[in-house]
């Protein structure tokens with residue numbers, strides 16, 4: 001390996017390669033569930049340098065783990081504990097290459113932090129709508145490699161739908177220059193879609209051209225309390241009917257989620273009294289502030305009249321709106337503070353969600369009394385984070401070791417019976433790889449393996465993840 005590392009050092013220079021020392025930030029995942037050991041960390045500063053790294057890895061048969069902000073939740077971005085995998089961190093590639101306002105597009109390098117991409121778009125008077133709680137650390141490359149969702153999918157779609165073109169370095173170190181800003185291009189297989197969501201197993205994304213949108217004239221945010229999950233679905237229907245495309249966010253949080261936030265982050269103000277379900281609604285209006293407020297108030301009044309909502313608070317200013325969102329986005333942090341839990345990032349037809357939750361809540365409390373379900377997520381997209389926490393007094397690590405497989409089986413069986421997916425937005429990584437083998441259509445799996453063999457025949461790109 002010294003020949004390989006020497007060659008890398010020569011090509012990347014001092015800041016481009018970390019060997020030895022404290023590499024924990026690159027080796028351990030955000031949840032501290034996966035603890036690895038890297039051969040080294042390569043930190044190329046340009047597409048040419050990424051290509052050089054990949055050529056050397058190919059020549060020396062070294063496996064590569066691409067990494068962006070390392071906020072992924074499925075163990076895809078950190079090395080195993082063999083000490084033989086090279087972490088390829090894209091975080092030095094953070095240039096906004098171009099903003100084309102007339103084409104409503106922006107081209108940025110893969111290591112740009114999502115919040116910086118949003119800020120660059122805002123600086124040009126445009127909106128880049130991808131938004132998630134990890135946006136202060138996650139990167140554009142990671143967002144595309146995982147096809148990230150987040151809080152604005154309802155209106156703008158996920159990372160895939162926002163992407164127009166990609167630049168990718170292949171397993172052998174060639175550069176595919178696909179940075180097109182075109183909205184129409186029917187010239188054969190869609191390579192862009194192949195790399196999006198491939199979790200670093202097919203190529204290294206080095207830059208992307210993304211869609212921009214006009215900035216809404218007004219954004220209104222409200223919290224609404226509902227007695228039953230059915231009521232939240234009724235509220236979603238009403239909001240769609242009244243607001244149409246202006247509905248940009250529809251998030252739900254169960255009582256246990258907000259109780260956990262109150263316990264772990266007591267400094268956060270909770271504007272409504274605890275309810276079985278609390279909904280966060282966001283409306284982004286292209287017309288005017290008055291129009292937006294009129295639609296919002298009318299919608300909430302109608303929901304009260306129908307008994308779907310029992311209490312509500314509309315944010316009076318931007319600060320309050322941010323505080324409402326912060327409450328919702330703090331749930332993963334509160335969970336991380338409370339210790340490991342069994343995460344399920346599932347997707348279901350919205351109509352099937354109340355039945356699923358009722359069945360699972362009963363099944364799990366029968367399986368183990370005292371189990372706590374932290375259930376929250378993007379109901380408007382049919383995406384729930386149905387996370388299962390150990391009963392109080394039971395050590396989380398022991399709980400996971402003894403019960404994770406049995407609980408997963410129950411949850412994923414119920415998801416599958418309803419035509420759902422075991423991964424809505426976080427991806428597969430190492431966490432769900434075995435589950436995917438059991439549950440995905442065998443023909444789809446065979447096609448995925450053929451694609452992997454064609455693009456990475458030596459299995460050097462993120463081996464042991466996804467496929």
Ligand SMILES: Cc1cc2nc3c(=O)[nH]c(=O)nc-3n(C[C@H](O)[C@H](O)[C@H](O)COP(=O)(O)OP(=O)(O)OC[C@H]3O[C@@H](n4cnc5c(N)ncnc54)[C@H](O)[C@@H]3O)c2cc1C
Nearest residue numbers: 068069070071072076139141142143145148149150200205
């Ligand atoms: C608090 C919190 C909230 C979150 N909320 C959401 C949410 O609402 N919606 C959502 O979808 N996700 C969410 N996530 C998960 C995570 O933030 C996303 O998956 C994000 O897109 C990962 O970006 P990253 O830069 O951190 O990627 P990393 O974690 O570094 O990597 C993720 C995967 O992509 C690969 N990869 C990274 N960069 C590249 C590249 N340039 N080329 C090829 N492969 C690459 C890695 O190998 C790995 O498999 C959340 C995470 C946290 C911690």
